[in-house]
Amino acid sequence: MFERSDETLVKQALAGKKSAWVVLVKRYEKHLYNYTLRMVSNREDAMDLLQDVFVAVFRNLSSFRGDSPFKGWLFKIAHYRCIEFYRRKKPMQSLDDVPEQEEEDSQSCPEHHLTSGQQANEIHKAMQTLPLNQKLVVELKFFQHSTFEDIAQQLGISVNTAKSRLYSALDKLKDHLELDYV
Numbered sequence: 001m002f003e004r005s006d007e008t009l010v011k012q013a014l015a016g017k018k019s020a021w022v023v024l025v026k027r028y029e030k031h032l033y034n035y036t037l038r039m040v041s042n043r044e045d046a047m048d049l050l051q052d053v054f055v056a057v058f059r060n061l062s063s064f065r066g067d068s069p070f071k072g073w074l075f076k077i078a079h080y081r082c083i084e085f086y087r088r089k090k091p092m093q094s095l096d097d098v099p100e101q102e103e104e105d106s107q108s109c110p111e112h113h114l115t116s117g118q119q120a121n122e123i124h125k126a127m128q129t130l131p132l133n134q135k136l137v138v139e140l141k142f143f144q145h146s147t148f149e150d151i152a153q154q155l156g157i158s159v160n161t162a163k164s165r166l167y168s169a170l171d172k173l174k175d176h177l178e179l180d181y182v
Contacts (some may be wrong), residue, residue, distance in 0.1 A: 006070035014061055025054055028071065029146070032078055038139055039082040041128060049085060049167045068153065075144065079136065084133055103152045126176040134169035141166055 004012075004023065012020035032053060037046035064073055127135055129172050133159040136155060140146040146154070 007066055010061060010064055010066075010151045011071060022059065024070075028074055029054075032074065035075065035078055035139065035144065036082065038124075038127070038143060039123070039135070040085055045085065045089075047076070049081050053081050056081065071156055072150060075140075079154060080179075122177060125174075129176055130169050130172060134165045134172070137162055137165040138173075139168050146161070 002022075006024065006027075009024050009027075011019045013024065029050065029143075033046055036049040036053070039041065039050060040046055052058075056079065057074060060077075064070065074173050127138065130138065133155075137151055140154065141148075142149045148159045148166075149163045152159045159164070
């Protein structure tokens with residue numbers, strides 16, 4: 001069966017076809033949830049943000065011009081909602097209070113699950129030490145597989161600034177992770 005494009009689904013959703021909206025939500029809910037979870041490190045907050053993002057997208061769907069892909073527009077809204085979240089909540093929350101992110105893949109062997117879970121927790125802890133602007137670039141580059149051009153457009157920065165933030169973040173992550181193994 002052929003998969004309908006995001007743009008077709010947006011047009012259908014704007015025309016009142018509820019099933020088109022449901023397809024869009026189902027298409028991106030897992031990716032968006034994982035993105036918000038990596039950004040805020042708390043399942044409940046990530047679910048709240050996920051809902052907030054989809055409500056905002058639904059309310060503003062008519063403003064989607066199609067100049068860029070729908071996915072980029074969706075994640076740009078998610079990006080702004082994460083920044084709003086940090087502005088509202090982060091000053092009151094210390095890193096010690098942030099729960100560790102759990103690995104959800106339970107289908108692998110126990111040894112692999114334990115090792116990959118430990119590595120994921122170490123990387124997650126290291127990412128929490130990054131400034132928000134660097135964490136966002138790392139998230140977009142490695143977890144969302146965005147190009148530097150997409151990152152620059154989504155964050156409203158130049159391509160060189162995106163690259164600079166990524167390489168600075170990678171240096172900090174490397175230093176932080178090396179300290180854990182010394």
